[in-house]
Amino acid sequence: MSLTWPDHPITLAEWEALPESGDLRLEVAEGMLVVSAKPVFGHQRACLRLTARLDEALPDDLIVLGDVEVMLEESPLTIRAPDVVVMRTDVYEPDRARAEAAEVLLAVEILSDGTRRVDRVLKYSEYADAGIRQYWIVDLLGQVTLTAFQLVDGEYELTGEWTGSASPQVASVPVTLDLDRLTAR
Template identity: 60%
Template sequence: MTDALSWPRHQLTLPDWEALPEDETLRLEVVEGMLVMAAQPYSLHQRAERRLVNALEADLPTTFSGLHEVEVLLAEEPLTIRVPDVVVASTDLVDSNPHRYRAADLHLAVEILSDGSRRVDRVLKFSEYADAGVPQYWILDLDAPTTLTAYVLVDGDYELVAEATGTVDLTVAGHPVSLDLESLTRR
């Protein structure tokens, strides 16, 4: 386990972040220069991530790719780096294999609510993604019934476009997608 005393105790810059040792046991983000640790996702959360990426890629043209848990630079000053549960970006960019993505690279960011992240996902990340210009933001709540709340950025603010259970039809980057929300966790 990483020695907590060796971690920085100051507001991080991008070079500071890049100099930190990699640690696969921790899920780290940076919020306004401050290092933040998030809980590792449980099994159903992981299953929903994987299945959501697969469902998005099945419906979207091959010019778009879904990914899960990639680093996204939202702001350099003060440094804010988040790791959304799922994103959609252009396949050309994904194929270039970047170390991190910029908010401008995303067409969609998705957060799956978990214990300890509900307020952060609904309030803090909601405003951070809007401020950074992420065109679409979805919040997926796996508590029965599985619910998807979808927002689209309009004039710098997110507007609600759907709150659904069961099957939902939406668009991502102008392309239709259909999701069976219950199938995201059901074996």
């Protein structure tokens, strides 16, 4: 895929006009395109398993989606694509292109080589500023860990850090996760 690089912060209309790319993952931060490689197999497997497990555990009024665009800010345009999001089912529409940050109850990022710092620092800050109530970071390096944060007075507070079996809450609903099963066969 070849892109003509804009010489200005891109707009939502320009973002929507970009061609699809199977090889790259595109996001936009403060109007600037952010390009990264598509996730590797282990990351994809963990994402699929986490999405499926949350979908099983959560009530019908919550919906779990993977790799959904979330508009954090329209000007300057900031659109991120968390690995997993949880939203209320009543805002879900099958044909929507993206969610608004205010609709996202939980955003999950699974760390990858090349995005670890972005996920731990930049997205952590962006998601808090956008008002996303919960943020989880899943690290697959070594023993799988889940670090969970809850938005309190505009700042994320640590609510738990787990290896092995995790027992976080999603929108006040307790879930149990076997973190080692996220990557195991």
